[in-house]
Amino acid sequence: METYDALLAAIAPTTGQTRTILDPATGQPVGEAPVHTVQDLEQAIAAAQAAQPAWAALGHDARSAALLKAADAVERSAEELARLLSREQGKPLNGPNARFEVGACAAWLRAAAGTPLEPETVVDDGETRAELHYRPIGVVGAIGPWNWPMMITVWQVAPALRMGNAVVVKPSEFTPLSVLALVEILNQELPEGLLTAVSGGREVGARLAEHPGIGKIMFTGSTATGKAIIKSSADTVKRLTLELGGNDAGIVLPDADPKAIAEGLFWGAFINTGQTCAALKRLYVHDAIYDAVCAELTSVARAMPMGNGLNEANVLGPLQNRQQFAVVARLVDAARDSGARILLGGNPDPDQPGHFYPATLVADIDNSNPLVAEEQFGPALPIIRYSTVDEAVAMANALDVGLGASVWSSDPTEARKVAARIEAGTVWINKHGAVDPRVPFGGAKQSGYGLEFGVEGLKALGVPRVING
Known part of the structure; x- marks a missing residue:
């Protein structure tokens, strides 16, 4: 040593x-x-x-x-x-x-x-x-x-x-x-x-x-x-x-339990403060449970401490470089300007040292918004409503990338049916980004x-x- x-x-x-x-x-x-x-x-x-x-x-x-x-x-x-x-x-x-x-x-x-x-x-x-x-x-x-x-x-x-x-x-x-x-x-x-x-x-x-x-x-x-x-x-x-690059999609089916999946959704998106290729970067939630998922996810995210990594209490840190901070800030600002609803975050402290951008959740956002269509690679998650599973799958598959994706449901059989329709190298069920040294990993499309x-x-x-x- x-x-x-x-x-x-x-x-x-x-x-x-x-x-x-x-x-x-x-x-x-x-x-x-x-x-x-x-x-x-x-x-x-x-x-x-x-x-x-x-x-x-x-x-x-x-x-x-x-x-x-x-x-x-x-x-x-x-x-x-x-x-x-x-x-x-x-x-x-x-x-x-x-x-x-x-x-x-x-x-x-x-x-x-x-x-x-x-x-x-x-x-x-x-x-x-x-x-x-x-x-x-x-x-x-x-x-x-x-x-x-x-x-x-x-x-x-x-x-x-x-x-x-x-x-x-x-x-x-x-x-x-x-x-x-x-x-x-x-x-x-x-x-x-x-x-x-x-x-x-x-x-x-x-x-x-x-x-x-x-x-x-x-x-x-x-x-x-x-x-x-x-x-x-x-x-x-x-x-x-x-x-x-990834820009991974996650689809929450209408039978999912919002409280049960909230922490898994959070870490799927915010692991390494969102700076992960196979992190959850676009979340599609059915109308029937949309508000409940937003509320539960906000509750989890609000409780996660961010700060200097050497402080043993913190689990979220800064963005690694100023260039990436600027990308995240630009995309969140564009979402706010478009009329999307900021549930949490979106307000970095200009006087704080370091490249800290707060954990940010953005609701009621259009699927074509830059925060959805571009890979933000940071602590900002757009949450998009959908009405039918066909609509959600079409939106998830619309981009030219396909590293990972996830389906969230109380019914594993139904989740696997939806997973089979998603164009990605790996589709996880009720988790996201869980790589394993025994399991092959690679991307689809670009x-x-x-x-x-x-x-x-x-x-x-x-x-x-x-x-x-």
């Missing part, structure tokens, strides 16, 4: 250009991040290429054992990692936030290590025997976001390493310290050069996407950036896994392609090879 100060010191740059990272709750410095260059990236890729063959040769069992040791290392430094994450990203220590995220890192490492992947016999008829195997890709480039910087990095890194690849990680410019610290801890149990974080700007990300030494790119972030990566990767025909987690996630980090004969 490293102390918090020792962990910061271990990742502190000793040469080259640096950038001061500020706490989004206070505006105070958290630490200095290196500003790596394209040349640093080239060196990291070269080191990864050198380390990868020996790692691949170890086999699944030895690689899995190393990942289990890496999970132990994360747990030994869990509190220090959580504190750094809270200070840099803004999320509170408690609730489904910083400590939860660090715990998920260990859980996903163990899941990647423990998921079996056996050769598959596809034909064995006495004349032909064909087996499907997976071999390593080589070097994987992992480009992560600022909302769940540690957890999503592990989502990318753990299966890539398990499958025998080396990995070069490019963290978000907003949250590089968290990822650098996580990689520092993981490297306590990994061979030198196998896993490297390169904390650079857009030019580093662009070079990673086009680099001939990279066999696959894994990216979580905006749809616009995902499209740019597709174009950059085309000349080298890279494999891609893209988890892009929310990306490729699967993560479980056996399918491991396969996505390998090259299929058929042995026929």
Whole structure:
């Protein structure tokens, strides 16, 4: 276990250009991040290429054992990692936030290590025997976001390493310290050069996407950036896994119990203060229970404390950066100006330090309003009335994204019927955004392609090879 100060010191740059990272709750410095260059990236890729063959040769069992040791290392430094994450990203220590995220890192490492992947016999008829195997890709480039910087990095890194690849990680410019610290801890149990974080700007990300030494790119972030990566990767025909924007819909059926579902709805929408790709961002509620759902959800939201993440009482934090604060403020103001009813929030304190935007619920809003049609990625939830299930499904499916969705009902059979009609990669019943390392996860439409987690996630980090004969 490293102390918090020792962990910061271990990742502190000793040469080259640096950038001061500020706490989004206070505006105070958290630490200095290196500003790596394209040349640093080239060196990291070269080191990864050198380390990868020996790692691949170890086999699944030895690689899995190393990942289990890496999970132990994360747990030994869990509190220090959580504190750094809270200070840099803004999320509170408690609730489904910083400590939860660090715990998920260990859980996903163990899941990647423990998921079996056996050769598959596809034909064995006495004349032909064909087996499907997976071999390593080589070097994987992992480009992560600022909302769940540690957890999503592990989502990318753990299966890539398990499958025998080396990995070069490019963290978000907003949250590089968290990822650098996580990689520092993981490297306590990994061979030198196998896993490297390169904390650079857009030019580093662009070079990673086009680099001939990279066999696959894994990216979580905006749809616009995902499209740019597709174009950059085309000349080298890279494999891609893209988890892009969501704007997830939830449909509350008329038989639902408003009080019973209120807390689930709240955390589906407001986990990580709404800064989650697969969060609930559009809520469709039947006329018959609309007012009751609004009242119960408002009651839950009003009781959730927001503030500095290092305060143990808080469960909601600031937006991570001022740009995202501006997006949320613009969309809520547009909704108010259109005549929508603000049930709660919508009134940030201009004198409060940090990027705090209060938990906001907006009722009686048109489905075409920008707060509904655009992904707000923050603590503001529009609640839209509907009269028929057909109408609700049509509105839920109207956008060009489809990462996740949810159906809320007292009748699971009816909920599954509605879920089958929704165009999304995952549709949850009476919950939203509940990812599981055993269950494949990926988007539909412009929310990306490729699967993560479980056996399918491991396969996505390998090259299929058929042995026929």
